[in-house]
Amino acid sequence: MVTISRSKHPLATKNIHPPGNLPTLTQQAQLIVLAGPSGVGKGTLLARLLQAHPQLGVSVSVTTRQPRAGEVEGEQYFFVSRDRFSEMVEANELLEWAEFAGNCYGTPKASIEAALEKGQSVVLEIELQGARQVRKSFPASKQVFVLPPSEAALEKRIRSRGQDSEAAITKRLAQAKVELAAADEFDLKIVNDDFEQAIADLEAAVFDAR
DSSP states (O other), rough: OOOOOOSOTTTBBBOOOOOSSSOOOSSSSSSSEEEEOTSHHHHHHHHHHHHOOSSSSEEEESSSSSTTOOOOOOTTEEEEEEEEHHHHHHTOOOOEEEEEEEEEEEHHHHHHHHHHHHHHHHHEOOHHHHHHHHHHHHHEEEEEEEOOOOOHHHHHHHHHOOOOOOHHHHHHHHHHHHHHHTTGGGGGEEOHHHHHHHHHHHHHHTTEEE
C-alpha cells in the first residue's frame, strides 16, 4: 500500500510523487476503484477527474435508494426497486454489490467488461464491501481510498449536506469508522483536505502505470 498525500495525516504518511509532470497514461486498460466513507468527497473528485480526462470511462451504479435533489437517472445512479435489484443479483449481472445504510448499491458487469475490452480504463466509485468483492474478481484492479482530514471534519461534511435524518447520520458515521479502519487494505490513499491537491493526487494515481 502506498499513500499519495502532501498533508500531515495520522493515516497517510508517504508521498510517492515528487513535484513535476504527471506520469503518462499506461496503454493497458485499468479498472480503478475509488472508495472511502460517505461524505468524504469521492463523487466530487471523480466528477472533476472525468471533466479533465473524458477518455476515462465511469460505471454508473444501480441503487435502491431514492434520488436526492439534483440527481439525474443514469448520471449519478440508475434507481431501481428492491425486486429489480434482487433480479440483477440472481442473474449475476453485477460485478459487485453491497447494502449500505439500508439501501443496496451495485455495479453492472456488462458495461465494465465492454469498456475494458475496448482498451478504455474505467473508474468505479464504490463502498468498502464492493471494493473487496472487486479485489477478488479483478485482482489487478488499482484500488484508491479517499480519507477525510479527520473524523470530525467528515461528520461536519455529512451534517452540512442536510440530506439525512439524525438516525441516518448516526449509521453513516458508524460505517465510516469501519471503512477508515480498512484503509490500509487499499493500494493508494489520498487525503481530501485541500480539493485541488486531492484531485492532483488522484490524477497521479490514475495515470501511474505502476
